[in-house]
Amino acid sequence: MRQTSEEEVAQTISRGFPEAVLRVVEADKKKSYQIVLGSEILVEIDDEKVKMNFPTMGSGTMHWRGILEGTPETVGEMILRNLANAGFKVFSRRGIPIKKAPVRITTSTICPSCKERGTIKEILYGLPDEQYDREKYVIGGCCLDPEGNDPEIQCTSCEWQGDFEEVRFSRKGRE
Numbered sequence: 001m002r003q004t005s006e007e008e009v010a011q012t013i014s015r016g017f018p019e020a021v022l023r024v025v026e027a028d029k030k031k032s033y034q035i036v037l038g039s040e041i042l043v044e045i046d047d048e049k050v051k052m053n054f055p056t057m058g059s060g061t062m063h064w065r066g067i068l069e070g071t072p073e074t075v076g077e078m079i080l081r082n083l084a085n086a087g088f089k090v091f092s093r094r095g096i097p098i099k100k101a102p103v104r105i106t107t108s109t110i111c112p113s114c115k116e117r118g119t120i121k122e123i124l125y126g127l128p129d130e131q132y133d134r135e136k137y138v139i140g141g142c143c144l145d146p147e148g149n150d151p152e153i154q155c156t157s158c159e160w161q162g163d164f165e166e167v168r169f170s171r172k173g174r175e
């Protein structure tokens, strides 16, 4: 039973990730599965867990007993979305490229420079409304770079500036 689920998860990932190779590893009469790109083992699936060896929001390891609902296919699709967020070219069941999820700035987002938590704010350009949310935004001024290279976010502690993408995986609890 278990074996089948793991294989289904692996096959769902493999189907949505044409650049990668699905490798089956047999040891002690147990099969485990690896999603391999080049020489990198990106995903490891065995009878206990799924391990994602690429940047993710959480720890990157999911134990089967911690997964309370969802079919092997929905688990596989969730891993595909994680791969998409990390910048890999993956596709939905219908063959449509899966896009990165938008980066959300939260109170647990940490600054890439000073490592403070909850200090990253979105920069508002132009003339903001008097009522703008000071918890979420800082004022960036009204002189925009004609090349469109203005930073999107700023740390209110160390003045670091950058783009949303730079804090996608920077959460407290991860290095």
Ligand SMILES: [Zn+2]
Residues within 6 Å of the ligand: 111, 112, 113, 114, 115, 116, 119, 155, 156, 157, 158, 159, 160
């Ligand atoms: Zn900072």
